[in-house]
Amino acid sequence: xxxxxxxxxxxxxxxxxxxxxxxxxxxxxxxxxxxxxxxxxxxxxxxxxxxxxxxxxxxxxxxxxxxxxxxxxxxxxxxxxxxxxxxxxxxxxxxxxxxxxxxxxxxxxxxxxxxxxxxxxxxxxxxxxxxxxxxxxxxxxxxxxxxxxxxxxxxxxxxxxxxxxxxxxxxxxxxxxxxxxxxxxxxxxxxxxxxxxxxxxxxxxxxxxxxxxxxxxxxxxxxxxxxxxxxxxxxxxxxxxxxxxxxxxxxxxxxxxxxxxxxxxxxxxxxxxxxxxxxxxxxxxxxxxxxxxxxxxxxxxxxxxxxxxxxxxxxxxxxxxxxxxxxxxxxxxxxxxxxxxxxxxxxxxxxxxxxxxxxxxxxxxxxxxxxxxxxxxxxxxxxxxxxxxxxxxxxxxxxxxxxxxxxxxxxxxxxxxxxxxxxxxxxxxxxxxxxxxxxxxxxxxxxxxxxxxxxxxxxxxxxxxxxxxxxxxxxxxxxxxxxxxxxxxxxxxxxxxxxxxxxxxxxxxxxxxxxxxxxxxxxxxxxxxxxxxxxxxxxxxxxxxxxxxxxxxxxxxxxxxxxxxxxxxxxxxxxxxxxxxxxxxxxx
Ligand code: FEO
Ligand code: CA
Ligand code: CA
Ligand code: CA
Numbered sequence: 178x179x180x181x182x183x184x185x186x187x188x189x190x191x192x193x194x195x196x197x198x199x200x201x202x203x204x205x206x207x208x209x210x211x212x213x214x215x216x217x218x219x220x221x222x223x224x225x226x227x228x229x230x231x232x233x234x235x236x237x238x239x240x241x242x243x244x245x246x247x248x249x250x251x252x253x254x255x256x257x258x259x260x261x262x263x264x265x266x267x268x269x270x271x272x273x274x275x276x277x278x279x280x281x282x283x284x285x286x287x288x289x290x291x292x293x294x295x296x297x298x299x300x301x302x303x304x305x306x307x308x309x310x311x312x313x314x315x316x317x318x319x320x321x322x323x324x325x326x327x328x329x330x331x332x333x334x335x336x337x338x339x340x341x342x343x344x345x346x347x348x349x350x351x352x353x354x355x356x357x358x359x360x361x362x363x364x365x366x367x368x369x370x371x372x373x374x375x376x377x378x379x380x381x382x383x384x385x386x387x388x389x390x391x392x393x394x395x396x397x398x399x400x401x402x403x404x405x406x407x408x409x410x411x412x413x414x415x416x417x418x419x420x421x422x423x424x425x426x427x428x429x430x431x432x433x434x435x436x437x438x439x440x441x442x443x444x445x446x447x448x449x450x451x452x453x454x455x456x457x458x459x460x461x462x463x464x465x466x467x468x469x470x471x472x473x474x475x476x477x478x479x480x481x482x483x484x485x486x487x488x489x490x491x492x493x494x495x496x497x498x499x500x501x502x503x504x505x506x507x508x509x510x511x512x513x514x515x516x517x518x519x520x521x522x523x524x525x526x527x528x529x530x531x532x533x534x535x536x537x538x539x540x541x542x543x544x545x546x547x548x549x550x551x552x553x554x555x556x557x558x559x560x561x562x563x564x565x566x567x568x569x570x571x572x573x574x575x576x577x578x579x580x581x582x583x584x585x586x587x588x589x590x591x592x593x594x595x596x597x598x599x600x601x602x603x604x605x606x607x608x609x610x611x612x613x614x615x616x617x618x619x620x621x622x623x624x625x626x627x628x629x630x631x632x633x634x635x636x637x638x639x640x641x642x643x644x645x646x647x648x649x650x651x652x653x654x655x656x657x658x659x660x661x662x663x664x665x666x667x668x669x670x671x672x673x674x675x676x677x678x679x680x681x682x683x684x685x686x687x688x689x690x691x692x693x694x695x696x697x698x699x700x701x702x703x704x705x706x707x708x709x710x711x712x713x714x715x716x717x718x719x720x721x722x723x724x725x726x727x728x729x730x731x732x733x734x735x736x737x738x739x740x741x742x743x744x745x746x747x748x749x750x751x752x753x754x755x756x757x758x759x760x761x762x763x764x765x
Contacts, residue, residue, distance in 0.1 A: 219683040221765040227675030228694035231737045243740045246751040249275045252344030262746045264308040268320035276325040277301045279716035279750045281390030282703035285460050290335040293460045295398035297387035301325045305747045310730035316436035323354035326385040330460045340754045350463045354383035362526040364471035367550040372447050381451040391481035395521040398458045401478035405452035410434040411442035455481045470525040473507050474556035482574045486623030489513050496571030500590045503565045504533040508623045532565040535601035541627040569602045573647035584614040586644035609635040609642040648704045655682040660700040664724040677701045696739035698722040710762040713755040721748030
């Protein structure tokens, strides 16, 4: 065991060393929040125009290579089944392949030229997943759908000009909607988490609706369970706790409950309590059981962005992506130990959970939540009780690497009324969304007060709408990814904005420049970079999506056949790797 631990430590050290080696840091570039005339320009690429084309478009001098598509074998020793473009792969084969609908992505360096990627597979389009879509329905199809959800760990290597998958890899792994996952923290074992399948309340089966994510300073991956309610059906009288999280008789149309009793929320009322958590995964150890960290609360998690307080405590920022929901912050009790990886293993199990109050005029307060098992399972109700600020769908949260300012994308809220439009959510019928930010008091992430302002109101005049993915690179460039819904895209007020896209912002000047446009019917999500800043990895989610969100299996290419462009093929969500032809740092 000691050998394994030692080698893991060496690997981690090498990885961390390479993370800080070659890229000019924020401070080296002389950046500061105030900017100033002498600050060198942060953005050096030529903006791309809006696009309705079925392809990825990047600036002149850049290229985008497809790296990891739905159905690609992840490289597990158990098997590497080939993708069948007619939807014919079995559930067992799907569990060894990339899932559908890639979302968050994080990179864990192994060396200068090797790394692990953790990728979320958020949900499925069952019209594309099975040969005949959902026309017939069976337990096998439910199993395949569950196998196409969750998370993948894949290994990648750089050959001097491009990255590719390493297969087989001893790190390769799929975590699906049926993988055993431990509960830890205050709510583990509580009555609200006990079910007929797990009387202990300490082991969930699976993770799903894995949307945004994060990573810890000790090199683990955090995946966020977002729209878990869509997988459940409750045909009876829906209890108030289930209603508060959106559980209904109809569900989201996944039809899992028809062949898997776990997802019948009338028969198994506590099963929904076992989703809506942040799950921690150790990408370096394929045997390590993932852990649902209950101290971080149960919401429709979007983002678990980690930073450190001045005294070394671990701070996690989290959004709850629904209209009128809240922004949360967890502050650990213990401190990060940079010299002993194992010592950090359970830091996310003990601490204080706060929810944000944005007062009018720019002041803000972090309101402490009780932290009892009940209030963590019912975090939304706990936040209601303290009077937190109802936001316009908080999605990703990003921390500026230089000054610690925190940025959040508020993707939209078309229901906000004139009377409710004020302060940090200033627009009624907010169809375009906005980006807000705050500075913690004294620049300390553990502070309980802050000052906030609006960074950008999206709109046709700004050239983008519905900011979702949000991420700072090491230079301090803010990358913005958009998710205009397919029912709205290229229509009405969004007509001039084209397909979903990615932009770069210089937060010192407020300039926002379009960097990339995606294929038809996609959203752009997930973003990270290689440690040297010379490769960017992003995800193209649901290319070819139609307004119904479930494709017609007879017309799989009705909107898109990206990325394979095969006449008989189906559109496939995929990770792409973006590089400059001259090998330079992305964005400069
Ligand atoms: Fe899965 Fe809130 O986007
Ligand atoms: Ca999102
Ligand atoms: Ca979406
Ligand atoms: Ca979204």
